[in-house]
Amino acid sequence: MAAIINPRKVAIVGCGFVGSASAFALMQSGLFSEMVLIDVDHDRAEGEALDIAHGMAFGSPMNIYAGDYSDIDDAAITVITAGANQAPGETRLDLVNKNVAIFKSIIPQIAERDYQGILLVVSNPVDILTYVALKLSGMPANRVLGSGTTLDTARFKYALGEHLGVDPRNVHARIIGEHGDSEIAAWSLANISGIPLNDFCELRGHTDHQRNMDRIAEEVKNAAYEIIKKKRATYYGIAMTVKRICEAITRDEKPILPVSNYIDGEYGLHDIVLSMPAVVGASGIEYQVPIKINETETEQLKASAATLRSVIDKLDL
Numbered sequence: 001m002a003a004i005i006n007p008r009k010v011a012i013v014g015c016g017f018v019g020s021a022s023a024f025a026l027m028q029s030g031l032f033s034e035m036v037l038i039d040v041d042h043d044r045a046e047g048e049a050l051d052i053a054h055g056m057a058f059g060s061p062m063n064i065y066a067g068d069y070s071d072i073d074d075a076a077i078t079v080i081t082a083g084a085n086q087a088p089g090e091t092r093l094d095l096v097n098k099n100v101a102i103f104k105s106i107i108p109q110i111a112e113r114d115y116q117g118i119l120l121v122v123s124n125p126v127d128i129l130t131y132v133a134l135k136l137s138g139m140p141a142n143r144v145l146g147s148g149t150t151l152d153t154a155r156f157k158y159a160l161g162e163h164l165g166v167d168p169r170n171v172h173a174r175i176i177g178e179h180g181d182s183e184i185a186a187w188s189l190a191n192i193s194g195i196p197l198n199d200f201c202e203l204r205g206h207t208d209h210q211r212n213m214d215r216i217a218e219e220v221k222n223a224a225y226e227i228i229k230k231k232r233a234t235y236y237g238i239a240m241t242v243k244r245i246c247e248a249i250t251r252d253e254k255p256i257l258p259v260s261n262y263i264d265g266e267y268g269l270h271d272i273v274l275s276m277p278a279v280v281g282a283s284g285i286e287y288q289v290p291i292k293i294n295e296t297e298t299e300q301l302k303a304s305a306a307t308l309r310s311v312i313d314k315l316d317l
């Protein structure tokens, strides 16, 4: 019989750079009263649990410990960050074989427990692995999502905020499609608190729109490559992204986030997972929010989906 879900419990599978940074961000968030860390390297999970627990005297009390899959049963959210990360120059899609094999060892252990919580996939390539998690678990699509381009969108808002001298939270713009090289900056819908983007740019003395747009979109797309070249891995930005998605679910906030979600029919796409805006709340993906992108962006979205589809077609699921 399925366990009763504890809405104040989170599990993290994979305690490397991303898993441990996410655990640290979640401890500080006060969203949960129980957190279990799981890793094939159990010592690593124990070490991270201890280290993070030692900060608790200055934060909200919670039970943090290293565990195994039986500890996932009643977790409201299971964040999966297990798997290889990109070496310098490596693309996210290059990781697919290694990380699909790892997911084949993890997801069945969760599915066999008739898990009723939400799976939040973070490992890369995140769109492909969210698709794999969905198919291998047999869970409903609303309860299996990936962090997708929520991180790229945060980078996009930051870059535009810097360019325009405005709070990134006032930037309404998003990256859609693959979390990877075929991602799309949805410029046609971008605005600054309702003010058309180009009007705001001109207000700030920027007139060379196309050149600036191309530069910012490239910077956002290549941000991970740049960071990995300099410090081997990216983890703080994604940790904040994990915290934001967990917050949306735990507090049933219903923000519109570009998370990786299952698309079948919308935008002329079929049986694919990629990032398009969706309302995220207590049941995971509450509903998709159709957006009207322009013709060029629609073509780019189709190309992004085709890139992902060609990878999925080679998988043995």
Ligand SMILES: NC(=O)c1ccc[n+]([C@@H]2O[C@H](COP(=O)([O-])OP(=O)(O)OC[C@H]3O[C@@H](n4cnc5c(N)ncnc54)[C@H](O)[C@@H]3O)[C@@H](O)[C@H]2O)c1
Residues within 6 Å of the ligand: 013, 014, 015, 016, 017, 018, 019, 038, 039, 040, 041, 044, 081, 082, 083, 084, 085, 086, 095, 099, 102, 105, 106, 121, 122, 123, 124, 125, 126, 147, 148, 151, 179, 233, 234, 235, 238
């Ligand atoms: N979605 C995003 O925006 C985003 C951002 C940054 C990194 N990532 C991805 O997150 C993943 C983790 O990156 P990292 O830097 O933490 O890597 P890392 O090598 O530091 O950590 C990976 C961890 O996974 C564990 N692991 C491996 N196989 C496992 C298994 N079968 N069960 C449980 N644990 C297992 C390892 O022991 C290790 O502790 C990578 O795939 C990386 O590309 C995603």
